[in-house]
Amino acid sequence: MSTDIVVIGGGTAGARLARHVPVTVIGEETHAPYNRVLLAEVLAGRYGPEVIALPPVPVRRGVRAVRIDRAARRVHCDDGSAVPYGRLVLATGSNPVLPPLRGLREGRLPEGVHPFRTLDDALALRERARPGTRAVVIGGGLLGVMAARALAECGAQVVLAQQGERLMERQLDVGASLLVRAHLELLGVEVHTECRVRGLTGPAGTDVELADGFVLGAELVVLATGVRPRTGLALDAGLDVRQGVVVDDELRTSDPYIHAVGDCAEHRGTVYGLAGPALEQADALGALLSTGRGSYAGTRGLTRLTLGGPRPLDLAAFGEPTPRPGDDVAHLADATRGAYRKVVVRGDRLVGGVLLGDLGAVGALARTWEGDEPVPDAPLLHLLTHDGGS
DSSP, X not given: OOXXXXXXXXXXXXXXXXXXXXXXXXXXXXXXXXXXXXXXXXHTTSSOTTTTBOSOOOEEETOOEEEEETTTTEEEETTSOEEEOSEEEEOOOEEEOOOOOBTOBTTBOOTTEEESSSHHHHHHHHHHOOTTOEEEEEOOSHHHHHHHHHHHHTTOEEEEEOSSSSTTTTTOOHHHHHHHHHHHHHTTOEEESSOOEEEEESTTSOEEEETTSOEEOOSEEEEOSOEEEOOHHHHHTTOOBSSSEEEOTTOBOSSXXXXXXXXXXXXXXXXXXXXXXXHHHHHHHHHHHHHSOXXXXXXXXXXXXXXXSSSOEEEEEEEOOSOOTTOEEEEEEETTTTEEEEEEEETTEEEEEEEESOOTTHHHHHHHHXXXXXXXXXXXXXXXXXTTTO
């Protein structure tokens, strides 16, 4: 029986693991592994693909794993090969969620309609985005905001349609969301919240029909309506799958010879879907596979984002930025400087916060939150100073 470690997926988590232990990586994309966090910079034309490439690791590119034979411990691929494994790591990532719109069929997107998940997506959008191009971004979460900003920097006429009440609802409170909206509008983006899209129409299938019947004429549409863990291989192999592939503190699935990391993994009921936790999981599994020791207890990480433009906006968000009854809140806003800081404290623990503009205090706040440490015994406003109250 093979003792080799085989990784399915050449993304952030798979490439990171390959830096810790000798592995065979099977990667469906034809590109070398790259930093997905910087895809918006490629779309904006600021970086080329070579700039966002990760440190090189050996990957069988353009090969798709189609079946896992757990009894024989082999991975069967679409090129006819069968790769034996001693340990298998699923790092299959996630797929974009395609909304149930009229005129949209999964796997058959009209030309000019793209998700925003891969380097190929970013390059295809970049190719079509020209000054004056009419573009609609459907979805106002983190990816949608990044795509709208990048398209605006290309000179496109951008409309962002968000079904929810505000932008980046998962990460930001009302005040911070309004500042992000103002930043996009300064770039020329037309933002519509509480705006439900009904379907795609028109001769090219790129016009966007809203629920009230109004049609937004568009030449380019970006679907940024979320992602879903890619679990098909695991399901077909009979592994325990809920939201994602269920793993324990050793990142081991219901099969002791198979692990999962990154966007496809569900640990203690949580699918993170972020680069930071994916890297931490890969590091923890790398230590475990190389030394036989170590475990993963979960990640408490920040969302960091820089929005470029005439007035760049730096953003950091973590935990629960909306307080519950009984929570303490410290809040500072400086409209002149475009700065906004807010933290939420429950008992003696920091449970969430948002900082926009000046991020001088974010380091100390992050250490306090990630370590689940008691907040300093001082007035709460000290948490918002440059040293985070330390």
